Amino acid sequence: MSTTAVDYARENHPRFLNELKDLLRIPSISTLPEHAGDCRKAAQKLADELRRIGMENVRLIETSGHPLVYADWLHAVGKPTVLTYGHYDVQPADPLEEWHTPPFEPTERNGNLYARGAVDDKGQMYMHVKALESLLKTNGALPLNVRVLLEGEEEVGGEGIAAYVASKPSDLNADFALVSDTELFAPGLPTLCVGLRGMIYTELEVRGAKTDLHSGIYGGAAPNPFVALAQIIARLKDESGRILIPGFYDDIIPPSAEELAAWKSLPFDEEEYRRTEVGSKELVGEPGLSVLERTWARPTLDVHGMPGGFIGAGAKTVIPARAIAKISMRLVPAMTPAKAFAQYKEYVEEITPSGVEVQVRLIHQGDPCLIPVDNPYIHAATRALHEVWGKDTVFIRGGGSIPIVGDFAKHLGLPSVMMGFGLPDDNLHAPNEKFHLKNFELGIRSIIRFLEEAGR
């Protein structure tokens, strides 16, 4: 028997990797109905494995879509309870021709494991399972109480888990959550994500004439919904990137001086980022703020598409009766989706040009979140990470949203520890997704040590 869980993990690593490969061979693409059976197969395989390693009350929880997987181990009297979260579903793999090796035949190459789902999120989720196995098999017990919750719809909006969490079942009573669906800021640099932006996703529908009209006959008299939308959008955001909605910036809590100083010391070069990641002529955004501040701690407004009218090749001279702009705004603490939407709607209605009518619709929303770094679980995480990686943890934020983190906070009152081991170039949602093999190994070790520290 191994003397420590970390030793057990090291000794059993080749098997762990083979098991992960087996899991990656299941094409559990949640968005494609023909893969519903594969999603269930992945869920069942994980449930079987959780049972095998000694977790209890293992079961599938049915949802409106693919099932959740639940398991627990609750015998650490007087210790806190962690809710570990991950997802077993993956993105579609197309365009297939751009993969160097097939997406569902996991392949090791250059120190990486290539497969759809390698890092997002099967590989990261499986680190939790293997950490739990290492602890249980070494000690016959866990250092704290553990509930495992896995979902199969993260890539399609996560409705099933959202409904389940919102129902506040006693099965989810816990003290904190562990989410491994993020990345290291740079290779070898232990990272905790402690803030996420929220969002409102909206549609502006502008209607002019009662029917599509010919621009030769009516041009100069009939309102043009696209022109009206352009005029509205140009008044929503100026060319410096500043959002012009009155009051929009009022509730923002700026990052602390300490946080800003920490971001400045991160290994990040804006010119390199422009050239290699974005590839645009110039970066845009509010003057005087760094890229990290703009993408992590400032709201933004983007237009995603403008359906309506004629979008074929060539020329059609239509003045469309209506056109839509899909517009989202990212929100930062302490903005709220409700207030931001109300401000936006009121302003849009006020600036809508004459001749057209506008409808402002909210499609989707999410709260921003910011996790206090003086939380004891964050402290436990940084101790564990320092031990495994030999470096101080950097605290970063994310510009996007992980809705489940907001749901855990809102419905269950749980702070999340977002401890992920992906890399910025792991090709999430793209061909040749990979997981750096060393990060899979150190990730398991980090989680073992984190659970031990959190239960100390």
Next chain:
Amino acid sequence: MSTTAVDYARENHPRFLNELKDLLRIPSISTLPEHAGDCRKAAQKLADELRRIGMENVRLIETSGHPLVYADWLHAVGKPTVLTYGHYDVQPADPLEEWHTPPFEPTERNGNLYARGAVDDKGQMYMHVKALESLLKTNGALPLNVRVLLEGEEEVGGEGIAAYVASKPSDLNADFALVSDTELFAPGLPTLCVGLRGMIYTELEVRGAKTDLHSGIYGGAAPNPFVALAQIIARLKDESGRILIPGFYDDIIPPSAEELAAWKSLPFDEEEYRRTEVGSKELVGEPGLSVLERTWARPTLDVHGMPGGFIGAGAKTVIPARAIAKISMRLVPAMTPAKAFAQYKEYVEEITPSGVEVQVRLIHQGDPCLIPVDNPYIHAATRALHEVWGKDTVFIRGGGSIPIVGDFAKHLGLPSVMMGFGLPDDNLHAPNEKFHLKNFELGIRSIIRFLEEAGR
């Protein structure tokens, strides 16, 4: 034998109508490849009929698409030569379920003939053929030299005829053209169209990042092509409808005081037009100018569609790498497409926001035209129309373009007499297209008398 061609037309009208119905039964939809045989069948039928009534040198002229039909009668020594133009192709008939009677089963109802192509343009084009028959069968000769040119691609851009006209064949030597593809300004009001707007149809393609990016991760740093396009469009046209391109209005020759006074006396109510034709909350356009002036004698700028990004239902948080705006401008005398496009391109490049690159493409262009009303053929037309309709002719302009009219002027030096007998509610390009039966009859009579007057 009838004493006059007008008598002949009156006596033979029931047969003329039946022949038109036979022509309308042929679904000569030029845009649908499966109807190519029907287009040729319509062309052949017209060639046969032109031969039967006594026209000479009748033949089909092959093009890259559907054939042209040519015929002539050139024995009026010392008389002018008219080139009569029409098109035998029609628009598709869908949505079929909105037709009260089938589109290719011509049906008389409430004094109208309902069928696809009834007025656009088979019915109007056939008036020419029946006027020529009436003249030839009554007099054994025509009062002037006549060349007939019919096309089968008017509804799909008219490339075949444009190429043929641009080659300046001697077969098209003439003094003026007769085009019946327009409408009466109001029922019973004889109308000549003497001006058309030109146009440039363009695409603005804006590129930001090298690839589509996630708005959560990159929002606030990566340029958004739709936002850039909105900012550009908002600077192309202000909310009063005035185009902001420097110098754009410089070359405009305003309508004469006489023309403006004539337009004011037309039976036209702007509020009625807003309510029944446009159906928008308000009309838009340059302040202080009437609707007719805005749609006939002022340039406009319209956006027809904005392809790119995400246009499906729901939410996708993409910052697209590129987006396009399809933008056209209508031009009026003496603007030219070349100068207008150069002004537009230079200005767009100047106002394009930082971070993105813009490409300005010209897709399509057409010259504006204005026909002097002191032209002898216009005088002949007004005399004929007064005799048949009992009223003075009104001179109107059209806001759209009839490219062939510009081609006749540019390549052959021909002024066109645009004498049409459609009505504003004839449902061109829409379900339940119709031709008012009385207008078919009076149209033939008007054309007989016009040709007699033009050859006097």
